Structures are given as structure tokens and as C-alpha cells.
Amino acid sequence: MDTHIWLDERGTRCPLPIIALNRAVMEHPAGTVIALISDDPAAKFDVPAYCRLKNATLLSEGTPPGGGAGWVFNVQVNPTT
Amino acid sequence: MVGNWHPPAGSLDAVGGQPVSAAAAGSMAAAAAQTWADPRALHHAGRQAGALLGAARSSVAESLSASAGTNICADEVYFTPSVLTAQALALAGYPGALVMSTVETATLLDLGCLHPGSQLVGVDALGRIDPVDFHRAAAGKALAALQLANTEVGTCQPIEQVVTADPALPIFMDASQGIGRIPLPQGWSILTAGARDWAGPAGVAILVVRRGVNWLPPLNSGSGLLGGYTDIAGAVGAATALAALITNxxxxxxxxxxxxxxxxxxxxxxxxxxxxxxxxxxxxxxxxxxxxxxxxxxxxxxxxxxxxxxxxxxxxxxxxxxxxxxxxxxxxxxxxxxxxxxxxxxxxxxxxxxxxxxxxxxxxxxxxxx
The missing domain is CATH 3.90.1150.10 (Aspartate Aminotransferase, domain 1)
Incomplete structure (x- = not known):
């Protein structure tokens, strides 16, 4: 029922993955799940920190579909209060 | 108004380095002309170098004693050419597994990898260990390494709580950036720090080993020389700079x-x-x-x-x-x-x-x- 969108930021480096994630969080309604794929070593730390600081929840993180380096972060847009 | 230090305007990277204070530079230059001989030699020039090395050790010991509020003696203080050397000597004196925090300096974490069975203890969001977790992980370890404060984020570590939890546990305290800036705690066994932290020369660090701790001196070349030949003039400058900072x-x-x-x-x-x-x-x-x-x-x-x-x-x-x-x-x-x-x-x-x-x-x- 929630929209699930993919954001493939493989190959980009800090701060670009977080800028892309933030743009998606701002543009989509609450409940949307954004699957961010990143191979930036900083993303491992900065995606959880972004979710703690901003209007989003990190639901899970795993390996990218089809394998390869990096992670997929499932981030849900929180309701704005 | 702000003492004896005149850093360039806009300089906000003291951890990276700061100018050697004028007093330290002056005492180093004066000492350089008198400290070229082997301080262990029995001839006149050697005794002169040895006396200045001894004076530098005494001066650092007095500064540390004032900061810690306890008596630290000259023969507990060694000079080394770098913090890395001091850290390596500190750890080499404790064969066996270590416990240390995940936020120790990168060089110390690397050195810790040379001690099989060692364990890291994580920190909270402020960068501080939990003394209970640390105490639990320290069981059966030869040595605990815990910094006085973190040089990247400034957070102080609960050294005294760790000491109280297990007074028999030897603690190696990396005092980088904290020395001369905050009072030193008591109860640690070994301390290291670099003179550049207190506007002293870059090529001098100190290793302080408290009396009576079970540290085995590695590579001991006698007469207070550890980790290679001592830059005595640099040690004199480091002692002068530290004394000036402790006073202020x-x-x-x-x-x-x-x-x-x-x-x-x-x-x-x-x-x-x-x-x-x-x-x-x-x-x-x-x-x-x-x-x-x-x-x-x-x-x-x-x-x-x-x-x-x-x-x-x-x-x-x-x-x-x-x-x-x-x-x-x-x-x-x-x-x-x-x-x-x-x-x-x-x-x-x-x-x-x-x-x-x-x-x-x-x-x-x-x-x-x-």
C-alpha cells in the first residue's frame, strides 16, 4: 500500500547520496518507503544519522539487489507534525 | 591578556599544530649548545647534557604533579621522539590482551591489534564509554587503554570511575590534548602525550610510568633513555612549554x-x-x-x-x-x-x-x- 521508490546513488559520494535522499523525502508523502542504494562508505553512517536527525525512519538495511558493493537502505517518510 | 601565546589570526586547528611558544623556543636554543654529548657519559660534556636531561624530567614531573594533585617523580618521566613511540613502549610493557575504547587514536587501535585477544568497548552518542561495560570487558586483561578525553570531539572519559571499579587494573591513559587543559585524574599507571599539544616542539613526546606498576621496560637502554636517543634540547623546550601552560x-x-x-x-x-x-x-x-x-x-x-x-x-x-x-x-x-x-x-x-x-x-x- 505504501509507495516504494528506488533511488540508485551508486557511484556518487558524500554529500550527494544524502542530498538525493533528502529530496525524495521532501517530495513524497508520509508512509512512502524509499530504497536508497549506495556504495559510498560514508552512507553506512550518514543514512542512519540523517534518519535520526530528519523526518524519516530507517526501516532496514541490506545488500543491494543483484549483489555488488554497498547497501540498500529502506527509509520511510514520517508524517509531518 | 591571553598569556604567552600568539597564534596566527584565524588559526583554529590546534590539534593539527600550533606555533612553539617563544619561551620554549628560547630555552631549546640555549640548551642545544650544551646538550650534544651522550648524557650517560662520565666526561664533563656528558654530565652537562645529563644534568639538563634530568632537569627537564624533573620539570615535567613537577608540572604533572601540579596538574594531578599527586607527587610524580622525575624518574617516572621518559622522553620519546613521538607519541607513537611512547604508545608502542607503553603497550610493549604489557604482554597480553588489552581492553580499549573504540575511540582511541587510530595509532593506538593499530598497536592494540598486535595483542591477541584484545577487546574494544563502544561509546554512546556523546563519544563516552560506559564504565560498567568497560569494567566487564576488562576482566582478565593485562591492561586497559582509555584516553583522558577524545581529541576529535572533546568528550572526557570517566577515568576515575574506571579506576574505582577495579583499582588493580593497570590503566594506560592517552592524555593527548587534555594535558595542561584540564586537571589530570589519579589512579592511572601509564600516561603518554606529545609536546606539540602544549605548544612545545613536534619531535618530543612523554611516557610516564608510575612507580610500582608491573610494566616491563622494553628496549631499556638505561639512564632514562627509552625509544631511542633523546633530543635533550627538545625535552628542555617541552618542559618549559608545559610549565608555562600549567601555570596558566x-x-x-x-x-x-x-x-x-x-x-x-x-x-x-x-x-x-x-x-x-x-x-x-x-x-x-x-x-x-x-x-x-x-x-x-x-x-x-x-x-x-x-x-x-x-x-x-x-x-x-x-x-x-x-x-x-x-x-x-x-x-x-x-x-x-x-x-x-x-x-x-x-x-x-x-x-x-x-x-x-x-x-x-x-x-x-x-x-x-x-
Missing amino acids: QVTQSEQAFANIDLLRAGIANKIPDVEILGDPVWRLPHILTFSVLYISGEALVIELDKRGFAVASGSACVADEARPSHVLAAMGAYTGGNVRISLPLGCTAETVAGFLDALPSAVAAVREDT
Whole structure:
């Protein structure tokens, strides 16, 4: 029922993955799940920190579909209060 | 007004380095002409070098005694050519497994890997270990390594609580950046620090081994020489610089603490989407770290440099191995757009105010370019 969108930021480096994630969080309604794929070593730390600081929840993180380096972060847009 | 130190305007990277104080430079130059001989030799020139080395050890011991409020003797103090050498000697004297925090300096963590069975203890969001966790992990270990305070985020570690929990556990305390800035705790067995931390020469560090601890001196060449031939003139300069700082510790620290408080409040107020890191209260007086979302740490350091301010960064783009600072990572902090400010001794209120004025436009310039 929630929209699930993919954001493939493989190959980009800090701060670009977080800028892309933030743009998606701002543009989509609450409940949307954004699957961010990143191979930036900083993303491992900065995606959880972004979710703690901003209007989003990190639901899970795993390996990218089809394998390869990096992670997929499932981030849900929180309701704005 | 701010003592014997005159750092260049805009210098906010004391951890990276600060000018050697004039008093230290003068005493080094005078000592250099009298300390070229082997301090262990029995001839006149050797005895002269030996006497100056002994005086430097006594002076450092007196400074440390004043800071710790306990009597530390000259024969507990050794000079080494680098902090790394001092750390390696400290650990080499304790064969066996270690326990250390995840936020020790990178060199110490590397050295710890040479001790099989060693264990790391994580930190909270402020960068501090939990003394109960640390005590549990220390069971059966030969040595615990715990810093006085973190040099990246300034957070102090609960050394005295760890000592109280197990007085028999030997503690190796890396006193980098904390020495001369805050009072030293008691109960540790070994201390290391570099003279550049207190505006002394770069090629001198100290290793302090308390009397009666079960440390086995490695590579002992006798007569207080450890870790290679001692730069006696450098040791004299280091001792002079430390004595000057200990004398002014309270004034320097109060000024720095207030300036960092101003910066913490000002940055939070002026910069949107910023995370200010480290303990706001139980911290080193002169260190502040923050991360600005959506910008590159490297670009921000360069923009600030264009505006006349020298700062450091723990972001991945500034690091050698393209990985963010292990300290920020251990804290779960945001690592992008990171800036570390460390006030040099004698840092003026004008530099601090100027930085607060320049930061918003530097951040805006980087955000526009991104």
C-alpha cells in the first residue's frame, strides 16, 4: 500500500547520496518507503544519522539487489507534525 | 591578556599544530649548545647534557604533579621522539590482551591489534564509554587503554570511575590534548602525550610510568633513555612549554571553555541542519566538532580557508582512506560536512567572533555549489 521508490546513488559520494535522499523525502508523502542504494562508505553512517536527525525512519538495511558493493537502505517518510 | 601565546589570526586547528611558544623556543636554543654529548657519559660534556636531561624530567614531573594533585617523580618521566613511540613502549610493557575504547587514536587501535585477544568497548552518542561495560570487558586483561578525553570531539572519559571499579587494573591513559587543559585524574599507571599539544616542539613526546606498576621496560637502554636517543634540547623546550601552560591552566581553560560555549550556541543558532557533537559540558575546554548536512567537509574546509580560518574535518572526503573518522562512526554521528575546531593556546575572542561571522556565508557558498 505504501509507495516504494528506488533511488540508485551508486557511484556518487558524500554529500550527494544524502542530498538525493533528502529530496525524495521532501517530495513524497508520509508512509512512502524509499530504497536508497549506495556504495559510498560514508552512507553506512550518514543514512542512519540523517534518519535520526530528519523526518524519516530507517526501516532496514541490506545488500543491494543483484549483489555488488554497498547497501540498500529502506527509509520511510514520517508524517509531518 | 591571553598569556604567552600568539597564534596566527584565524588559526583554529590546534590539534593539527600550533606555533612553539617563544619561551620554549628560547630555552631549546640555549640548551642545544650544551646538550650534544651522550648524557650517560662520565666526561664533563656528558654530565652537562645529563644534568639538563634530568632537569627537564624533573620539570615535567613537577608540572604533572601540579596538574594531578599527586607527587610524580622525575624518574617516572621518559622522553620519546613521538607519541607513537611512547604508545608502542607503553603497550610493549604489557604482554597480553588489552581492553580499549573504540575511540582511541587510530595509532593506538593499530598497536592494540598486535595483542591477541584484545577487546574494544563502544561509546554512546556523546563519544563516552560506559564504565560498567568497560569494567566487564576488562576482566582478565593485562591492561586497559582509555584516553583522558577524545581529541576529535572533546568528550572526557570517566577515568576515575574506571579506576574505582577495579583499582588493580593497570590503566594506560592517552592524555593527548587534555594535558595542561584540564586537571589530570589519579589512579592511572601509564600516561603518554606529545609536546606539540602544549605548544612545545613536534619531535618530543612523554611516557610516564608510575612507580610500582608491573610494566616491563622494553628496549631499556638505561639512564632514562627509552625509544631511542633523546633530543635533550627538545625535552628542555617541552618542559618549559608545559610549565608555562600549567601555570596558566585555569585562565587558559576558562577562556577557551567560554569561547567554545559561544561557538556551540552561535553555530546552532546560525546554521540550519547542523549536528553539534560531543558532550557540551564534560569536555575539553578548547575542542568543538559539528557536522553540516548536505555539504562536503572538504569543500567547507576550503571555503573557510579562503575566509582566513584554518579548521580540520573528520569527513570521509578529507580522510586518507576515503572513510569517515572512526570516532564519528563509533558515535553514530553524521559524518558529512564535518568540521573540528580546536582553539590554540592564546586564541583571541576576535578570532572566535570572526569565525562565527564567516561560517554562514561559507556554508551557503558550498550549498550553492553542490
